Amino acid sequence: MGVDMTGYSIFVRPDLLQVFWTGMQAGEFITDAVLPIETSRRTGLRVLLDAGGVRPRRGRNLQGRCLSFTQREEIAVLRAQGQSLRQIAAAIGVSASTVSRELRRNTRPGTGYRATSAQVLAYQRASRPKPAxxxxxxxxxxxxxxxxxxxxxxxxxxxxxxxxxxxxxxxxxxxxxxxxxxxxxxxxxxxxxxxxxLRTGRAVRRPSRKAGQRKNRVPDMINISERPKHVEDRAVPGNWEGDLIIGKGNRSAIGTLVERSTNYTMLIHLPDGYKAEQMRDALTAKIKTLPEALRHSLTWDQGTEMRDWKTVKVDAGIEIFFCDPHSPWQRGINENTNGLLRQYLPKGTDLSVYSETDLDWIAAELNDRPRKRLGFQKPIELIEDLLLQ
Structure with missing residues (x-):
């Protein structure tokens, strides 16, 4: 793969890489494909580029022929506890000779048996590339x-x-x-x-997908073109734009809601992740804190976190519309607000460390900031009376 194999990394874990490739071939974006293996989009992109976009055969259908990394971790723990080869073998479901051979082959000289170094040694030994x-x-x-x-x-x-x-x-x-x-x-x-x-001229091969496979990432979504025209002039409060701010390694996120008329901002706490069901519950709860007079419409991008938008629409009592792909200007106020929020939530930050109280404080400070578009009035000054209804 063109990577340094002297140390342990995801590149010596064919079992994890095959999970990533399964997601890619199913039509997922890199960000979605790396979620099950808990790594970053950057690492996923590196895997993709090093393989030229071609899914490797290695790691497919091993059917128990090789020890997994989990089994190696169990061997290391049980060995440190002083258990015998037969006891270790019984615990992980292999023969005693398999454990004996693993310890003999994959223990670095001068050190005890460690799962990470054993995985690297086994990976290197198994590499027998056949000349093309x-x-x-x-x-x-x-x-x-x-x-x-x-x-x-x-x-x-x-x-x-x-x-x-x-x-x-x-x-x-x-x-x-x-x-x-x-x-x-x-x-x-x-x-x-x-x-x-080649006809495509691509430097990286892309998995073939069925026609329309990615078009249903958000089922039955209503396009922004169907949004009522009066929303455009921002005269009536109660129309919102929403998005996610993503944290370090794509492992955490915070939802943002911005009211189009007043720039009033609310932040959505997502402590357990930002999959569809988590986003659904948190977004619904946040919108329901608003009076009905401020629940007219919500405009979001086409992220998979909004797959359950129909439930949000019914439970929160708000119409939901979706922007065109790659069109952030259709949520211009929200994009601008996300930029301001990066003063408090810098890129590369683990957003899971922020509590709901922290986010409410950040939103309150932002809402107390005068805005040029509002004639240097504050968002909280323009919306406060409506919030009290």
Missing amino acids: KLHTNLALRARVEADLKKKYSPEQISGRLRRQFPDQWEMRVSPETIYQSLYVQSRGALKRDLTAC
Whole structure:
């Protein structure tokens, strides 16, 4: 993968990487695909780029043939407790000879058995890369490179070779082999810059998805184009814009609500995460603290955290609309407010450390700040009478 294997990292955990790739092939964004394995979007992007967008075979369908990292952790704990090989083997469901072999092979000299170092040693030992056909067959590689430069697709190249060399198996290559030789640089065959000759020109391969697979991330959403026209002029209070501020490693978040007419801001506490069900309950509870006169509409982006928007609409008594993809200007007041909030909640911060009281204090301070758009009035001055209804 082009990473340093001298230390323990997610790159020596094929079991976790396969979970990530399953999410990517299901059509998820990187941010969603890394959530089950509790790592950052940046790490997920690194995994994707190092593999050239091609899902590795390693780690699939092991069916108990190899010890898992969890089993290695159990071995380390039980070994430290002084239990015998047979006792350890019975506890993790393998034979005593498997435990004996694991301890003999994967214990670094001069140290006791540790799960992390054992995982690295086992990963390195299991790496037996087979030379790619296009790496060892120079004549075939030269032919494939020449055809790629002519803008032939891998399927066209493969089919033409079968037609021209029907009896020479050494001059056969499948389209998938060509793709993998282009995108997976560890195979050491074709140069990645030849990807520019492909029809897509992509430097990283993208998983194929069924038509419309990503369009239903938020089911049956109502587009902003259907929002009542009177919302646009901001004359009537009670129309809100909402979004998430994401914390360090995409592991925490805070919801933001901004009223379009007064710039009044409320912050949503999400201590347990920001999946759909957590967002649904927290958002509903926050909106219900408002009087009905201030619950006209809410405009959000198309994040998966709003999958349960219909429940929020009914329980909180508010109409909900969704912006077009990649159109933050359609929530301009909210985007501007999120920028101001970064003075209190800097990027790269673990947002889970903030309590609901902390967030209420930050919102109160922001609402007490005079705004140029409001003629230097304060949001709290403009909305206070309505809040008391």
